[in-house]
Amino acid sequence: MSQASLYERVGGLGFFEQLADRFYAGIATDPVLFPLYPQGQDLAPARRRLALxxxxxxxxPTTYLAERGHPRLRARHTPYTIGIRERDCWLHHMRVAIDASGAGDAERQELHAYMNLAADAMVNAETASELSPGVGR
Ligand code: HEM
Incomplete structure (x- = not known):
């Protein structure tokens, strides 16, 4: 028998809904990221897409595929300018959400490792952000 998926190990759908809730609660207060989200105050649709x-x-379950098609995440992010600063802010909120999630150590580590790589892959404006003052980190 292969090991249970991380989805099963963390308890399923509710875990990811709560993770996305926590993440988007952070986004809602973020002066760098909040303006990027196209639907104004209503982050609920974006939250649902992230969770699924x-x-x-x-x-x-592959509900995301049924509703949105193949993820093509990097392509879906090209409308938004994502530099180092945006990546770091995104990761900050995701780290807070993962650490508050109650997942076990191994699962938290897997989630953090994936998010670090995925967030790096979404950067599409590195040079511009590196040139802006006070960014770095
Ligand atoms: C690195 C910084 C990132 C920024 C600034 C960012 C920003 C955004 C924005 C503005 C949207 C549009 C909101 C909406 O769905 O209406 C979006 C969509 C989305 N993002 Fe990100 N994102 C980042 C990284 C990531 C990463 C690492 C993932 C996955 C692990 C991710 C997953 C998604 C998903 C699933 C959607 C919805 C795609 C769709 O079905 O249309 N994002 N993101």
Whole structure:
């Protein structure tokens, strides 16, 4: 028998809904990231898309695919300018959400490792952000 998917190990859909809730609660207060989100005050649709994507990625139901098609995440992010600063802000909120999630150590580590790589892959404006003052980190 192969090991249970991370989706199963963390308890399924509710875990990812709560993770996305926590993440987007952070986004709602973020002066760098909040303006990027196209639907104004209403982050609920974006929150749902993130939760369903993560569910699918970690081995749960493929509702995301049914509703949105193939993820093509990097292509879907090209409308938004994502430099080092935006990546770091995104990762900050995701780290807080993962650490508050109640997942076990191994699962938290897997989630952090994936998010670090995925967030790097979404950067599409590195040079511009590196040139702006006070960014770095
Ligand atoms: C690195 C910084 C990132 C920024 C600034 C960013 C920003 C955004 C924005 C502005 C949207 C549009 C909101 C909406 O869905 O209406 C979006 C969509 C989305 N993002 Fe990100 N994102 C980042 C990284 C990531 C990463 C690392 C993942 C996955 C692990 C991710 C997953 C998604 C998903 C699933 C959607 C919805 C795609 C769709 O079905 O249309 N994002 N993101």
């Amino acid at each position: 994507f993560l569910v699918q990625y970690w081995g749960g």
